[in-house]
Amino acid sequence: MASSRDDFIIAIRSAFLKKSTQQKFSLLTLVFFSIFIILLSSFDLKAIRYVKIAINEIVYRSSFVVSIPENFIKNTFTEIKDYSTFFTDYKNNKEELNILRSSNISNEIIQVENKELKELINDYVSTSDKILAKIIVDQDSPFLKSIIINKGSKDDIKIGTNIFDQSYLVGRVIEVNYKTARVLLLSDLNSNVPVSIAPQNVQAIITGSGGRFGEIKYFKDGFEKVFDEKSIIYTSGTGGIFRSGIPIGKIINKSSETNDKFNIEFFSDFSQLKYVFAEVITRTNINEDIETETSLNEDVVKKPIETKLKILEDEIKIIEVSNLKFKEENESLKTDINNLNSKILNLENKIFSQKEEINQFNLDTKEVEFLKMNLYYGHKCRRSFFNSKGFTVGSDDYKKCVLNKGRKN
Amino acid sequence: MVSFKTKGPFFRLYSWLPILLLIISVLNEFNFNYLNLKYFSFNFPFILIFFFTLKEFKHFDYFFVFITGLINDTVVGLPLGISSLSYILICIATSYFRNITIRPSPIKDWFYFLFIISLINSINYSILTLFFSFELVLFDYLVNTFFTFLFYIVFVSIFKIYLKGLND
Numbered sequence: 121m122a123s124s125r126d127d128f129i130i131a132i133r134s135a136f137l138k139k140s141t142q143q144k145f146s147l148l149t150l151v152f153f154s155i156f157i158i159l160l161s162s163f164d165l166k167a168i169r170y171v172k173i174a175i176n177e178i179v180y181r182s183s184f185v186v187s188i189p190e191n192f193i194k195n196t197f198t199e200i201k202d203y204s205t206f207f208t209d210y211k212n213n214k215e216e217l218n219i220l221r222s223s224n225i226s227n228e229i230i231q232v233e234n235k236e237l238k239e240l241i242n243d244y245v246s247t248s249d250k251i252l253a254k255i256i257v258d259q260d261s262p263f264l265k266s267i268i269i270n271k272g273s274k275d276d277i278k279i280g281t282n283i284f285d286q287s288y289l290v291g292r293v294i295e296v297n298y299k300t301a302r303v304l305l306l307s308d309l310n311s312n313v314p315v316s317i318a319p320q321n322v323q324a325i326i327t328g329s330g331g332r333f334g335e336i337k338y339f340k341d342g343f344e345k346v347f348d349e350k351s352i353i354y355t356s357g358t359g360g361i362f363r364s365g366i367p368i369g370k371i372i373n374k375s376s377e378t379n380d381k382f383n384i385e386f387f388s389d390f391s392q393l394k395y396v397f398a399e400v401i402t403r404t405n406i407n408e409d410i411e412t413e414t415s416l417n418e419d420v421v422k423k424p425i426e427t428k429l430k431i432l433e434d435e436i437k438i439i440e441v442s443n444l445k446f447k448e449e450n451e452s453l454k455t456d457i458n459n460l461n462s463k464i465l466n467l468e469n470k471i472f473s474q475k476e477e478i479n480q481f482n483l484d485t486k487e488v489e490f491l492k493m494n495l496y497y498g499h500k501c502r503r504s505f506f507n508s509k510g511f512t513v514g515s516d517d518y519k520k521c522v523l524n525k526g527r528k529n
Numbered sequence: 530m531v532s533f534k535t536k537g538p539f540f541r542l543y544s545w546l547p548i549l550l551l552i553i554s555v556l557n558e559f560n561f562n563y564l565n566l567k568y569f570s571f572n573f574p575f576i577l578i579f580f581f582t583l584k585e586f587k588h589f590d591y592f593f594v595f596i597t598g599l600i601n602d603t604v605v606g607l608p609l610g611i612s613s614l615s616y617i618l619i620c621i622a623t624s625y626f627r628n629i630t631i632r633p634s635p636i637k638d639w640f641y642f643l644f645i646i647s648l649i650n651s652i653n654y655s656i657l658t659l660f661f662s663f664e665l666v667l668f669d670y671l672v673n674t675f676f677t678f679l680f681y682i683v684f685v686s687i688f689k690i691y692l693k694g695l696n697d
Binding site: 147162179 | 553557592606614617673
């Protein structure tokens with residue numbers, strides 16, 4: 121019994137402490153190193169932060185380089201798949217583009233109105249620039265869903281910066297390095313986004329499921345019955361982390377009958393992301409110092425006026441664009457009317473000529489009828505030696521007589 | 530690492546292959562997750578580290594294992610040191626197992642591997658949820674452990690071919 125315990129202790133000691141000739145460190149040292157690093161990384165010290173940023177920069181770039189062959193294979197596979205559905209996609213896209221073009225102008229007008237109203241409520245104007253960022257690392261970990269983009273603090277990216285795929289929300293920045301940043305995707309379990317569900321106008325929070333879908337959580341009891349598969353989810357802006365009105369996805373189904381969770385299909389396919397947009401927001405106060413008239417100076421006054429002018433200019437631009445569109449529509453309608461008029465004229469001409477033909481035909485028919493009757497009854501009406509009461513051939517009385525099938529006494 | 534004074538550069542590269550593969554796999558997250566198969570995921574570094582620290586530990590530097598752990602944490606987005614600790618714990622487990630084993634058997638290795646990865650994943654899960662407030666799905670961890678266990682035997686047969694080449 122004692123010897124087996126000794127063997128166990130010897131084996132443990134050997135495993136932990138014995139450093140073979142080729143090894144630089146014993147395993148126990150490395151365990152302590154690991155624990156030490158875990159503890160250090162949990163402290164938010166400036167020096168540690170810089171070291172972490174440096175490690176991140178190097179590792180992300182290396183990961184990007186190492187992933188090139190695999191990404192190439194993946195992209196080739198996707199491209200081949202895309203080519204097979206190219207024509208159908210093209211037709212669908214064309215139709216969709218036409219619909220979107222028509223709704224785009226009204227959207228722009230609404231956006232300007234929205235901007236103006238927000239300005240009235242919040243007393244500031246948000247000007248946002250969307251920076252195009254490339255995804256350099258997209259390792260689809262089974263536990264954590266995040267991506268690395270090639271923009272960092274150098275490009276004004278901050279923690280919480282909203283990340284978009286076209287106009288759809290993808291996630292937010294959770295870690296910023298000098299030239300790279302980590303984005304927590306909406307599909308991650310740790311992602312919580314306050315949302316509004318339209319058209320029911322229900323406020324809720326959506327979280328990632330760790331898979332391809334999201335889940336609606338924390339909405340008021342009784343609302344689960346009003347959701348349907350046409351319900352659209354967009355950010356509510358509550359909490360100030362995400363801007364309001366960004367489309368996220370739509371409800372697809374209830375995850376199970378027993379609970380009240382709903383699955384969400386995101387508008388953006390996170391597994392196919394190559395480039396994303398990072399929204400860098402700068403807020404400009406417009407009403408500050410208005411009440412304190414003593415500290416009023418020209419620059420402060422200039423700013424709100426300039427901002428309002430800019431908004432008005434934008435509005436004018438949109439109105440001009442819509443006018444242009446209406447003019448174009450007007451022109452095309454005029455052309456259509458002209459074409460239709462010429463068509464009507466052609467048809468009228470055709471009708472006239474057909475009428476003439478019909479009249480001629482009627483006359484001919486009458487003539488034929490008269491000639492036919494003339495053959496039968498002409499001798500009864502023609503003046504002759506034996507028929508002194510007859511009429512002269514060709515006279516109206518003669519014609520009447522023939523049509524009456526002879527003279528009536 | 531082993532000294533290759535008498536061996537050529539090709540052999541040196543060949544003997545470094547497991548470490549290189551480990552670094553590439555953590556940088557590239559070689560786990561077929563992009564196939565989007567529901568619930569499917571496995572941990573290739575666990576298999577690689579377990580096998581080579583058990584069978585060919587002289588060619589497998591623990592310090593590099595430690596470094597790859599740090600790289601893995603950076604790529605995946607875990608707190609630094611978590612994966613290093615996991616990998617080093619595997620090294621300790623294999624070192625202990627090597628010391629107590631008189632007659633090695635692949636089946637014994639396989640089930641010992643299951644025990645070790647279950648233990649390490651549990652530690653991993655506990656640290657992340659308790660100390661770092663990560664929200665993780667335990668089921669995903671169980672599935673990952675199961676597939677890692679299944680894939681072990683597949684990769685071992687490939688690694689054995691490599692070892693044969695190294696020893697010849």
